[in-house]
Amino acid sequence: MKAKQITTMALLTAIALGLYFLEAQLPAIVPIPGVKPGLANIITLFSLYMLGRRDTFFVLIARILLASLFAGHLMSLLYSLSGGLLCYGVMLILFPLVTEKQVWAISICGAIAHNIGQLITAALVMGTWSIIAYLPVLMISAVLTGLLTGICAQVVISRLKNVFIK
């Protein structure tokens, strides 16, 4: 792997980490676990379009591992991994099927997948499927926050795609 490539991936990981911790400082809008802006997904999307699938996977895993390391809870690692991997998988499958004007839609799909992944993990940890009752509100949250981060990612990608050199 070239040094420039590694540096770019490290830089994106750092930005994603920064965004993740920034939004952790924001007070929650509703006391429902899983409703959050999801800003780090902007980086995942950007990386998917600019660096490709494999490098994005590494950036994602590195960010999740480091964030859980700094946060200090093993449980958060479990939730982050399940949400993050499902989100990545869904975005991976969908992004070749759409144009660059649909990045916002891919972001929402990723957000939906992320919340579903975390909800399933929560149900398995809790030992009861009752927590599925939160699915509707999490879907609404996913659409809204996914739209926000998706628009950000789409704008950044369209502005930088001509100047970003891998």
Place this chain on the structure above:
Amino acid sequence: MKNNRFWIIAFAVLLCVSALAWWFISYGNSGTEKIAKIYKAGQLLYTIDLNKVDESYEITVGDKQYNTILVENGRISITSASCPDQYCVHQGSISGGGLPLVCLPNQLIIKIETTSDDDVDIVSY
């Protein structure tokens, strides 16, 4: 899938369906039975018939990672907890409906069932 209209419609439908489902889950359930079940780390710890509660009392679940649960007639809520985000405390009380009280860091979930086929007042396991 390559035009925006498809996605706009799809997400609008999802939003409407979700809003309806949420309304239904929160307010649709109205049985007279109120059996509260408290789960910790996958284990059912307590089953409480909220209709048979005369005087309110508190249960503390867990020691270092604890939640203090207030059991009242017809209602149950979490009044204090050790978790960093305190979502469970801010969720208020539930007295029916489909939404449970959850504390993810402490792996605690409290749900109310409005039908039940045992008639115990309180059981601990």
